[in-house]
Amino acid sequence: MKASLFITCLADLFYPQVGKSVVEVLEHYGVEVDFPMGQTCCGQPAYNSGYHEEAKKAAEQMIRVFEGSTYVVSPSGSCAAMFREIYPQLFREDEEWRERAEKLAQKTYEFSEFLVKVLGVKVEAAFPATATYHHSCHMNRFLGVKEEPITLLNQVEGLTLKDLPYSHDCCGFGGTFSVKMKEISTAMADTKLSHVEETDTEILIGSDLGCLMHLGGRLHRQGKEIKTMHVAEVLAKGLKK
Numbered sequence: 001m002k003a004s005l006f007i008t009c010l011a012d013l014f015y016p017q018v019g020k021s022v023v024e025v026l027e028h029y030g031v032e033v034d035f036p037m038g039q040t041c042c043g044q045p046a047y048n049s050g051y052h053e054e055a056k057k058a059a060e061q062m063i064r065v066f067e068g069s070t071y072v073v074s075p076s077g078s079c080a081a082m083f084r085e086i087y088p089q090l091f092r093e094d095e096e097w098r099e100r101a102e103k104l105a106q107k108t109y110e111f112s113e114f115l116v117k118v119l120g121v122k123v124e125a126a127f128p129a130t131a132t133y134h135h136s137c138h139m140n141r142f143l144g145v146k147e148e149p150i151t152l153l154n155q156v157e158g159l160t161l162k163d164l165p166y167s168h169d170c171c172g173f174g175g176t177f178s179v180k181m182k183e184i185s186t187a188m189a190d191t192k193l194s195h196v197e198e199t200d201t202e203i204l205i206g207s208d209l210g211c212l213m214h215l216g217g218r219l220h221r222q223g224k225e226i227k228t229m230h231v232a233e234v235l236a237k238g239l240k241k
Contacts (some may be wrong), residue, residue, distance in 0.1 A: 002032045003114070004069035006062075006083075008076045009041050010209040018209060021236035022075050022111055028239055029121050033073075038065045042082040048175055052090065059087050063100050071118065072108040075232055077139020078175075078208050083108040085142050110139055112149040112207060112231050121152075125238030128158030131229075132199040134192065134215070135168045136208035149207050149231045156238055161205075165195040173214035189218045196226060203227045205234060 003026060011019045023033050043058030062083070066072050074080045084105045091097035115121045133153065139145050153161050172178065172188025193215060196204050204219075204226055206212045216228040 001030065001070070001119075002034065003071040003073045004066055005033055005035050006039060006042075006066070006072050006074040006079065006108070007035070008074055008079045008209070010213060011075055014213060015209050015230070018075050018230045018232055021230065021232035022073065024236045025111075025115070025232055025239065026073065028124070029115070029119050031119070034069075036065045036069065042079045044079065044082045044086075045175055047082070047086060047090070048177075055086075056090050059090055059101065060097065063087070063097070063104050066104055066108075067100070069107065071114065072104065073111055073114045074108070075111045075230060076208050076210075077110045077136050077143050077145055078210060080108055080110040080113075081138040081142035110143060110145050110148075110207065112152055113143070113145045116148040116151055123152055123155035123235065125155075125235050126157035127234055127238035129203055130160045130162065130201040131203035131205050131234075132162045132164040132196060132201045133167065134164060134171060134196075134204060134206045134211060136206060136211045137170050137174075139207055140168055145207075149205075152231060152235065153205065156234060159234070159238075160201075162199040162201055164199055166192075167195075171211045171215055173210045175210060178214060185214070186218070189214055193218055193222070193224070193226075197224075201226070203229050203234075205229050205231060207231050 007019045026033050043055035047055035087101035091101050171192045172185040178185040212228040
């Protein structure tokens with residue numbers, strides 16, 4: 001089976017180890033991974049800021065780049081949702097581009113969703129630690145991907161996964177929201193982290209790097225020792241060779 005990695009801006013610029021982890025896990029389960037050159041930002045910041053014509057230009061580029069891919073896999077529920085939910089809407093009045101956008105949408109998956117729904121993997125990993133999981137908004141509400149990361153993490157030997165109170169509440173990142181409304185954004189992050197501390201765990205796991213960057217930054221500012229990790233990192237570190 002072949003799949004293309006859609007790395008996303010945050011993984012490319014700040015968390016390259018997450019992209020490497022995704023590739024390592026996919027290859028462990030027999031997937032031949034390629035990386036189409038020419039991929040850029042998916043256009044979500046422009047779209048969320050109301051610049052839909054600029055977002056269309058980014059979307060056209062990404063549709064062209066991944067047109068030859070069998071599957072597209074992303075370590076971000078938010079960016080995968082841009083492909084799946086927003087691109088077809090952007091081109092709803094342009095038949096040619098709408099059809100091309102819908103083809104991309106149909107073969108795009110968030111990482112954990114791909115492992116569970118397409119590969120049907122039985123996790124072969126051990127990672128002794130206590131952790132809790134934060135459900136990110138776009139992945140949860142746009143993609144409807146809720147249980148897949150939990151299903152995977154519950155199969156990791158030695159990993160004790162504790163329930164996070166109000167785990168589906170927003171962390172306050174929201175892309176440009178965190179810049180435009182920084183006081184509200186910070187307060188939301190601190191509320192989320194107060195619930196994380198209630199779990200008395202070592203690691204906060206998530207599936208969207210925007211959330212993990214936001215919450216990890218606040219943890220660093222507060223001098224807390226709780227680590228943040230992407231699901232792919234947990235699986236990759238625990239893979240049984």
